Structure formats: C-alpha cells, structure tokens
Amino acid sequence: MAEAPAFDELFRLAKRSAVHLEMRDGYMPSDPEYIAWRDGARGTSRYLDHEASPWLALMRDTVGRGVSVQRARIVSEPVTDYIRFEHHVTAGNVEAGEQVRWLPRRRASDLALPGNDFWLFDDTLVVFLHFTGDGELSPDGDEERTADPAAIRLCSTAFESVWERAVPHDEFELV
Numbered sequence: 001m002a003e004a005p006a007f008d009e010l011f012r013l014a015k016r017s018a019v020h021l022e023m024r025d026g027y028m029p030s031d032p033e034y035i036a037w038r039d040g041a042r043g044t045s046r047y048l049d050h051e052a053s054p055w056l057a058l059m060r061d062t063v064g065r066g067v068s069v070q071r072a073r074i075v076s077e078p079v080t081d082y083i084r085f086e087h088h089v090t091a092g093n094v095e096a097g098e099q100v101r102w103l104p105r106r107r108a109s110d111l112a113l114p115g116n117d118f119w120l121f122d123d124t125l126v127v128f129l130h131f132t133g134d135g136e137l138s139p140d141g142d143e144e145r146t147a148d149p150a151a152i153r154l155c156s157t158a159f160e161s162v163w164e165r166a167v168p169h170d171e172f173e174l175v
Helices: 007-013 032-038 054-064 081-095 149-165
Strands: 017-022 068-075 099-104 118-121 125-129 143-146
Touching: 007 054, 007 118, 007 125, 017 149, 032 081, 054 068, 054 081, 068 081, 068 149, 081 099, 099 149, 118 149, 125 149
Parallel strands: 017 068, 068 099
Antiparallel strands: 017 118, 118 125, 125 143
C-alpha cells in the first residue's frame, strides 16, 4: 500500500478545488505569531510575509495552477482575541489567492455541520482536523482522512451552505 501524501502535497495534487471550513473561536494559543500579536506586534507576522511563509507560497502556487482555494470561518460574536488576530493576518491569505469569508455563528444555527473543521479536496477527499479543547493540535492525531461518499456529501453541502451566507473578508467587520 502506498504511503498517503503529506498534507501540503494534497494541495499540489488538487486539480479543481480545496475548501476549508473553520468552526472554532481559537486555534494554537501557543503559536509565537499569535503571542507576538497579542502582545502588540501588528505588522510583523510571517503570516503576512509572502517570502517567509511556506503556507502563502503553497497557496500562491496552488491558485496559480487554477485551483480554487476557499476558506470559510464560522465565528462567535463578539469575536475572541484569536479571531481578531486571524482576521488581521488573513490579508496574507487573500493576497496569496485564497478566497475567505466569515459567518457569524448566530447565522449558522440551522445549518447541518460536521463535528470538526475540515479541508475538502476536489470533492473526493475530506481531511478532518482534530484539536484539543484549548485549540492545540490533538496529540492523538491531528487529522483524519476519508473518501467516504457520505462524509464528502456532508462536508460539501455544509461548506456551500456556509459560503452562501458568509461575508467576504474585505466586507466583514469584527464585532
């Protein structure tokens, strides 16, 4: 059996689309970039630097090949400090070619959503992401991959429902 491709390789293998649904109000509180932002650094994050960020380079390359990369975030209001940080650094994602939208959680109450954040690649593979209660990556395995048609259908439908209601990044105002 062939070894599964590394996570970043999934973007290089994508032919049409990579969509991401985020539903937490905080991630990786130990991230040095977040800690620096929280402590007052506002313009220096590597998440804004296309030369220093492997993620932004990957997104630029992926979008440059014609793959649509969309990210939707469901957030509670008022937003957490982490979401304020995420909103701040999203300019880098947008400049790299990602399309990003935000949906206030109160507007998602009637949507059927999976239990975990996920990436869906070309409507053929779902990668569920697992976090601890405080937002760190799970030490028991930070991802779960499936090509199960029911999971793909759930995630595709959930993402499209959120995307339709969500506000584009440049129009979303933090509350």
